[in-house]
Amino acid sequence: MADITREIGLSLGADLCWPLCYEGIMKRLDLAIPVDGDTVRFHVERVTIEPFDLRQPCKYDVVIDRLTHWLHTSREWIKKSILMNDLYVFNNPWSVQANEKHTSYCAMMALGMPIPETWMIPPKSYEPSPDVKPTLQRYGKLFDVGKVGAKVGYPAFLKPYDGGGWRAVTRVTNEKTAWKAYEESGKAVMHMQAGVKDYDRFVRCIGFGPQAQCVLYNPDAPLHDRYTMETDFIAQAEWDHLRKITMTINAFFGWEFNSCESLRAGGVWYPIDFANPCPDSQVTSLHYHFPWLVKSYLKWSIFCAATKRKMPKTLNWEPFYAIAAKDISFEEKLDGYARIADERFETARFEEFCAKHLGHLDEVVWEFFATQEARDAVRLKVAALFPAHEVEAFTELFWRRIQKWRADQKP
Numbered sequence: 199m200a201d202i203t204r205e206i207g208l209s210l211g212a213d214l215c216w217p218l219c220y221e222g223i224m225k226r227l228d229l230a231i232p233v234d235g236d237t238v239r240f241h242v243e244r245v246t247i248e249p250f251d252l253r254q255p256c257k258y259d260v261v262i263d264r265l266t267h268w269l270h271t272s273r274e275w276i277k278k279s280i281l282m283n284d285l286y287v288f289n290n291p292w293s294v295q296a297n298e299k300h301t302s303y304c305a306m307m308a309l310g311m312p313i314p315e316t317w318m319i320p321p322k323s324y325e326p327s328p329d330v331k332p333t334l335q336r337y338g339k340l341f342d343v344g345k346v347g348a349k350v351g352y353p354a355f356l357k358p359y360d361g362g363g364w365r366a367v368t369r370v371t372n373e374k375t376a377w378k379a380y381e382e383s384g385k386a387v388m389h390m391q392a393g394v395k396d397y398d399r400f401v402r403c404i405g406f407g408p409q410a411q412c413v414l415y416n417p418d419a420p421l422h423d424r425y426t427m428e429t430d431f432i433a434q435a436e437w438d439h440l441r442k443i444t445m446t447i448n449a450f451f452g453w454e455f456n457s458c459e460s461l462r463a464g465g466v467w468y469p470i471d472f473a474n475p476c477p478d479s480q481v482t483s484l485h486y487h488f489p490w491l492v493k494s495y496l497k498w499s500i501f502c503a504a505t506k507r508k509m510p511k512t513l514n515w516e517p518f519y520a521i522a523a524k525d526i527s528f529e530e531k532l533d534g535y536a537r538i539a540d541e542r543f544e545t546a547r548f549e550e551f552c553a554k555h556l557g558h559l560d561e562v563v564w565e566f567f568a569t570q571e572a573r574d575a576v577r578l579k580v581a582a583l584f585p586a587h588e589v590e591a592f593t594e595l596f597w598r599r600i601q602k603w604r605a606d607q608k609p
């Protein structure tokens with residue numbers, strides 16, 4: 199019987215609040231988990247950005263990565279460490295790099311999901327290069343954005359094919375506004391997507407390994423109110439449906455931490471945005487839901503590190519296509535996709551592990567979110583984002599919402 203320490207690295211950018219809470223709770227948990235006759239403990243530290251030898255070892259067992267989608271040095275260090283040092287990260291970095299919103303739409307259309315009618319449009323302008331002019335002169339076909347709009351139907355959304363962060367998203371209602379949005383889109387390659395009309399629910403489902411949380415979302419509210427605190431907004435069967443959609447997408451793309459937005463219209467759920475493999479983790483957006491997120495970070499990373507879960511290095515799409523090809527209803531297919539996801543995310547083993555080794559975690563988290571340490575972490579994030587004269591008021595607002603979560607979730 200040996201004493202083993204698993205190293206968990208936090209690869210961070212602007213994140214302030216959840217890492218402090220994660221570290222604070224880890225300390226309080228003081229875990230010593232028996233695994234295969236050994237006693238496993240955990241050490242958490244922050245990953246630095248520096249030159250690296252491609253053959254150097256990697257000290258971490260698991261890295262919680264918040265940089266792959268934009269900081270290339272970190273992404274390439276992670277790729278090297280997966281390939282050479284058996285590192286585990288939640289989101290397959292090759293998949294993050296290659297699979298844009300566009301690919302996610304195509305793949306989920308192929309699996310039978312009701313993605314709204316979507317067209318890709320060549321960009322309005324190009325980075326000058328010797329090949330651009332002859333290529334477009336020979337093969338670029340003149341087109342009418344208005345006609346694409348008529349095919350898709352108005353209202354429609356013009357948005358970048360690789361979108362994220364609400365960048366350059368425009369709702370257009372006729373030919374004139376469609377042209378205007380296109381004229382202003384510059385070098386971006388755009389989608390024109392049919393707007394889901396008269397939707398009565400907008401839900402963001404956050405998937406974290408096999409864990410899921412559905413939140414009622416209000417896109418028209420200011421940033422700090424978009425995640426609502428509603429708890430009773432869909433039936434259990436719809437909750438299960440949205441979890442299966444999210445798990446399917448995440449298992450398909452090798453993303454273990456991702457969020458999926460779906461709109462309900464006429465009783466049908468339309469997924470519209472689900473390539474977000476580094477979802478917002480800030481207390482300033484999540485507030486009431488923030489403790490759930492911190493808990494999910496903890497449980498999944500502890501499980502992966504303790505059990506030395508194997509990082510799936512490649513994607514395997516064929517089993518999904520085999521189900522898609524069957525002559526069965528979409529709901530039956532979705533059940534099949536979700537079964538693959540539950541196998542890949544080891545749902546049963548994870549739940550057993552949490553019940554056996556992390557039984558006290560809920561209470562430790564619940565107690566932590568009453569401490570000055572937690573309040574200071576919230577304040578730090580608020581101070582980084584809000585003007586000085588609003589810091590107190592917003593810290594208090596988010597803190598009150600966290601206390602509401604504590605009142606609702608008393609263990």
Ligand SMILES: Nc1ncnc2c1ncn2[C@@H]1O[C@H](COP(=O)(O)OP(=O)(O)OP(=O)(O)O)[C@@H](O)[C@H]1O
Pocket residue numbers: 314355357361362363364365367391392393394395417459461470471
């Ligand atoms: N097909 C659609 N039907 C209705 N509303 C839509 C549709 N597409 C986009 N929207 C609206 O535009 C917003 C931004 O679109 P989308 O989520 O696709 O872009 P994004 O850049 O990925 O945004 P974010 O990262 O904030 O989620 C959505 O939250 C929604 O309010």
Ligand SMILES: [Mg+2]
Pocket residue numbers: 459471
């Ligand atoms: Mg979105």
